[in-house]
Amino acid sequence: MQQPRTLFDKVWDRHVVVPETADTPGVIYIDLHLVHEVTSPQAFTEIESRGLKTRRPDRTFATLDHSTPTLPAGLNGLKPYVTPEAEAQVHRLEANCARHGISLAGWDSDDRGVVHVMGPELGLTQPGMTVVCGDSHTATHGAFGALAFGIGTSEVAHVLATQCLIQRKSRAMRVTVDGVLSPGVSGKDVALAVIAELGFGGGTGFVIEYAGGAVRSLDMEGRMTLCNMSIEAGARAGMIAPDEKTVAWLKGRRHVPSGEAFERAAVDWLTLATDPGAVFDAELVIDGGAIRPMATWGTTPDAGSPIGSRVPEPKSDSDRKALAYMGFEAGQTTTTQAVDVVFIGSCTNGRLPDLRAAADVLRGRKVKPGVRMLVVPGSEAVRRDAEAEGLHTVFTEAGAEWRIPGCSMCIAMNGDFVLPGQLAVSTSNRNFEGRQGKGARTILASPATAAASAIAGVLTDPRVYLTEAVDA
Amino acid sequence: MPEPLKTLTSKVLVLSQANIDTDQIIPARFLTTTESRGLGAKAFYDWRYEADGSAKPEAVLNRIDPTEHRILLAGDNFGCGSSREHAPWALHDYGFRAVISTSIADIFTSNALKNGFLPVVVDQATWDDLAAHPDQPVTIDLEAQEVRRGNHGPVAFAVEPFARQCLLDGVDTLGWLQKSMPAIEAFERAAQERATAPEPA
Structure with a gap:
């Protein structure tokens, strides 16, 4: 009989292209690569200098969010960019996406949004996937039972060119928030309470799985908030096992399979939950009922x-x-x-x-x-x-x-x-x-x-x- | 491709504050660049300059000769926060080649190692000893995985073996990853076959 596995183990195991050894890290396949204007230009420059193309533009999606003004264009039709450099950076991503055949939720798109809001919304993020982005808050997508983490620009180039990353497996930590949350206490308060308990660097080297009744009680957006802030305890990723709420939230979204394929996918997603008896390298239990607005x-x-x-x-x-x-x-x-x-x-x-x-x-x-x-x-x-x-x-x-x-x-x-x-x-x-x-x-x-x-x-x-x- | 890094001997610059995040190392407003070079001028910018752009005379980073201080001795949890690779780019361009701390953030470590910048984690006693002798040259010997202060030490440090080899030999990690292309293609074919396979009865 197979050893009981964690949610993290199951998602990891599905993506091992080359297993790690004592001397070399593993090669891990990436299902979804999200891109924004700030951490990508040097990566495109790098792969182009080697004569390489984006290997899987169909698994790569870009948006404009960091350098973009939040006021509309003025009467002159010009967008109020903070500096010419900010505008040039946005145009650079537009040009890079056009050259590499990458879908960009640009200024004219109804889909445009902050990268970690947009991805789940469009159903790009799905349970069991590996998701990366040149952004430390990529852990957000872990709310769906994906293994999602932030990467640097060199790694953005790696994923563009190969759809893979060189990785060693992190250790696993389970944070269980039990009990019933009081009215007025949100996912953000849970996140701040967890981080206060773990400490700023307390999750360094770990992937966190959030579990327990209080976590289950959060809606998908609250779960995203909680996973989003995993990096604020030093953890690269935070994950929550998919459940019926996850399935219901995803149904009908643009990039999620439909009909019979959806039913099949949903059955698979629900098998990702941590097996009873699976062992974590570290455990933390918090009484959710005691959390106050933080x-x-x-x-x-x-x-x-x-x-x-x-x-x-x-x-x-x-x-x-x-x-x-x-x-x-x-x-x-x-x-x-x-x-x-x-x-x-x-x-x-x-x-x-x-x-x-x-x-x-x-x-x-x-x-x-x-x-x-x-x-x-x-x-x-x-x-x-x-x-x-x-x-x-x-x-x-x-x-x-x-x-x-x-x-x-x-x-x-x-x-x-x-x-x-x-x-x-x-x-x-x-x-x-x-x-x-x-x-x-x-x-x-x-x-x-x-x-x-x-x-x-x-x-x-x-x-x-x-x-x-x-x-x- | 990074230049090989085998041993490094230098005075250390002590920045004892804990949790030096990547927004301190390079503030976000400088991230509108599309280049990775020349960011040393922006390293620790808000620690070094007033709002009007004038240099803060009391800032230690404005008083040292960067060519003499290649090693940063920093407080716990160095490099936390954002994933910006601009942080090691800026530190390297300023003149630093290594940071020693009691813990260093994951993403910063990964980014640093790809840019010829060595993150070294030591225990508190070693850190305290180094901090107490800032003017004495420290040697980081990557080949032996040791830190030495003059004739004191050596103290062993851990480094991921592949990253160590990459630094010692100046290995290009993307080139290394590309060698796995046949395995990557096989992985994709297998995934495609699973996805299109008929449901078991």
Whole structure:
């Protein structure tokens, strides 16, 4: 009888082209390669300098998201790129895709979106696949039971040229979040709680499988949020076993098989779950029922705690430096400092349920004067759906800006950024020094928390507004 | 193709902060480049320059001679965060050839090894010893997999054997991967056959 295997083992085993040995890593087949404008130009240059072509353009899909403006073209028809270099980078990807026969969700496409929002939406991401992208948040796709991880530009060239990567198998960790999540607690809060427990580097060298009742209870978007942030604990990939929710979410999407082929695929997907008795190299169990809405107070994603709790005493010079940068003091709460900017969007929290959660808090209320609130849908599809539901009106009537899709203020390379010294509550994934703009101070939180903080003008537990009746 | 790297002897630059992420190594706003060369000027940019572009005189990276400091001694969890290969490109172009830390992020390690930049993980005691003697030359001997400070040491370090061989010989990893093309084609044929095979009764 075969040894019990983990979800990670099963997906890995299906993709071994050449097994690893003591001296050499294995060669692993990649089913889906997602490409964006920032980490790909040098890879195309590299393979072209060798006279190579993209081997499987049919397994390669590109989008424009990082360097793109989130404001529409002006009256002159020109898009407001932050610099000529940003525009040139976008044109470079357009030209590379045209030359290599790669599908690009470009400016004229209804599919365009942040790469990790777009891939699942189109059904490109499917259970059991290997998915890579020159982007550390590729783990997002693991929510479907795919093995998905970020790669560097040299590896982007490897995949373009060979559809394979040179890899050694990572160790396996299971993070079990048991129990029932409280109302107002989202996938983002679970992610921040897990990372706080693991530590910023605690997942280094591991692929994480998220399991347990609280994880199962998340919708697919919440699961994507959780897997998305695996890299913030150092893990390259996070995965969740496919279940009936996964199957239902994928049914009918453009690149997913249909009819009988779908039924066959679904049966196969449900066999991917970790076998009983499979052994992990590390295990962590968290009580999901104890998780409260979370927010970070430091400059690493693991520096998070329930909103309203006190900032812990610094344990190192690095902790002291982080507190000095953030302007927070040990022993104090972080709920009294005026918030300058609220950002809702990104590959972490730019999907429809994220926008609904924020709108539910904001409906009939106003963003506090002096607070700038930016809402950036994760894709054109999210934008269409949100507008069909009238969510954009909820945001604009509350005083927020409603933008077109892109990474925007998460990485702050397109002209959307937080000013030096300003305090932002952001639904993105990184609170590093300067991540949202030079000198910007970032608090990471859920969409509901971000919306509540926009209303109150200080970091606020969203449950305050979810229980309070609105006098509309 | 990276130049071979066998041994490296240099003073170390100590950046003791933990969790130096790739946004610190090169801020995202410089990633609109389509080149991989010439990024040394952007290395640790926000640590080195004010908002108006003037150099911060107190910044250690503005005070050292990069040709004398080829080794970075950095705090725990170096290179965490984004997957940008621009980080090792920038460090290499600035003049660094290796980083020593108590832990180094996975993707950074993978990117660094493909660019002739050696990530070396040591235990805390070794790190403390090196940090206490920043002016004494340190030798990283990749062939022997040892770190030595003057006559002290040696301390062994681990490195993935294939990556080590690639660095020692200047192996082109894409060229190596291409040698597996027959296996890749066989894999694809088998997958195609499985997909079109009739369902078992």
